[in-house]
Amino acid sequence: MQTQIANKEIYSQLIKSAEYIGQLAEQEVLIAEQNCTISKNVVNAIIEAGINRLIIPKEYGYPQIDFPTFSDLIKKIGYYNLSAAWVTYFYALHNAWVALLPKHRMDEIYAHGGLLTDIFAPVGRLEETEGGVILNGKWNFVSGIKYSDWVAVGALRFTPDSDMPLHFLLALKVEDVEIVEDWDSLGLRGSGSHTIIVKDLFVPSDMLIDLSEVTVNRKPKNLEISEDYLYFNKPYFPAFFIGFPSMAVGAAERIVDEFVQRAKNRIRFDGTNEGQSPSSQRVAGELKMKLKAVQSLLHDYVEMLAEDAGQYDNAEYNMIRVHIIKECVEIAVRATSSIGASGLKRGSVLEVMTRDLITISTHITSLYEDGISNFGKFMFDVPNNSRG
Known part of the structure; x- marks a missing residue:
């Protein structure tokens, strides 16, 4: 049976906001194509509609939407402009990996209120150190990075429990990374998918997410928010x-x-x-x-x-x-x-x-x-x- 969002008014408002975002991005398409990013106008529309906050757990006071609603919302924006749909989807979605961090880190990042992005490619190089790791790496195609305050990047890490390296995400402040504005593509030009570089950055252990664990268990081992969160107990x-x-x-x-x-x-x-x-x-x-x-x-x-x-x-x-x-x-x-x-x-x-x-x-x-x-x-x- 398909889960439906309980509040029809919320659904209707979200779809209305999605239509506005899509239409605005379509009107500005030539500017976005030239600048290789959607405008601040579109980003502001996403924030004002609260769409970037939709995947935050309900404990933080935001509506717990369902998958049909999320799909419909992104589809509606895609009807008008795919670059806007791409970054709107990511700005909302990426709150899902924050929910895999310890509660005090969730509190920190969600309270900050900034936009989030990520790049899962496990190309980062880690050096173990007391209390965390030293991170180095270069990641391409980090969509929406210029407007983001937080970014999660991928790396492989050996752990005592595994003979093979495991896939980890590391949550970073964008102010700690170098952005190389090199996005110039055939399509999705408005996505602003630039390159980032990290050099000798200390990342504390409680900012690391074991994606291998989440893939197997379908939720964090140490559950600190409600078990009915949208991205728990699902593949x-x-x-x-x-x-x-x-x-x-x-x-x-x-x-x-x-x-x-x-x-x-x-x-x-x-x-x-x-x-x-x-x-x-x-x-x-x-x-x-x-x-x-x-x-x-x-x-x-x-x-x-x-x-x-x-x-x-x-x-x-x-x-x-x-x-x-x-x-x-x-x-x-x-x-x-x-x-x-x-x-x-x-x-x-x-x-x-x-x-x-x-x-x-x-x-x-x-x-x-x-x-x-x-x-x-x-x-x-x-x-x-x-x-x-």
């Missing part, structure tokens, strides 16, 4: 990745609407309306069919999370997510290539969203071949090691 990474297919489907919905509207308004050389063309009608029908399929798969993904008590393998989530994103890319490419050169205008909905969706498909969590291969292994009882 952590499939839940963490919920925004990627959500924003992709939102964009696909907009692309289909845009294609139909453009076809209605386009006149062919022979004077006939494009909407009366059998070829455009066939393309529209195929796009809508693909859209319905990915909408249904996204609904399944969210339903699975809501009811998951350990019965679903991570590889199944992985398979659904990568298939959704692949199909959304195909919707975008087909619509753009079928509508004609007008769809290629710099900054137009089809041009920006096609590039953005292709970029989403290159994210490590969205790689189609990996996701399908993992699920195939699962089907034949072969270890797949998918995180979801």
Whole structure:
């Protein structure tokens, strides 16, 4: 049974705020493309709507939303602008790793009120020292870092209990890292996904999160907040990745609407309306069919999370997510290539969203071949090691 947010007024207000954020980002798309980041206007809209606080545990006075609400919210922003959906999703989501820290660290970070970002790639180098570790490293693609106050970075760490290094996150203040403004990409240009460098930084032990433990136990070993927190007792990474297919489907919905509207308004050389063309009608029908399929798969993904008590393998989530994103890319490419050169205008909905969706498909969590291969292994009882 799908969990629904109890307060319908909260849901309605969140969707209204999401629409405003998305529309504002769409209006500023050319500026964001040029500056390689969404504007402070969009960031302020996220903060004013309180969306960045949604995944904070209810003990801190914020509404405990559910997965359907979170998915719908990100999908709504994605309908207008994917870069804004990307950073809004992350600014809310990243409160989930704070909830894995000791309570006094939760108190510190949540009370600070700053935006959070992260980069899970375990490329950091750790040196054990009294009371913590010395951290060095360079991490690429840290989305939204320029507006953030806290960042979590990944590293591998050997522990006495394991022969293999374990994946840890380390929570840092952004003021302690160097930001290299090098984000200049094909798509998601507004995400501001710059590089950060850390040199010889002491990180206390209580700012380290053992992701390996959370993956196995589905919650911290020493529970210090309510057990019904959204990101406890669920498969952590499939839940963490919920925004990627959500924003992709939102964009696909907009692309289909845009294609139909453009076809209605386009006149062919022979004077006939494009909407009366059998070829455009066939393309529209195929796009809508693909859209319905990915909408249904996204609904399944969210339903699975809501009811998951350990019965679903991570590889199944992985398979659904990568298939959704692949199909959304195909919707975008087909619509753009079928509508004609007008769809290629710099900054137009089809041009920006096609590039953005292709970029989403290159994210490590969205790689189609990996996701399908993992699920195939699962089907034949072969270890797949998918995180979801």
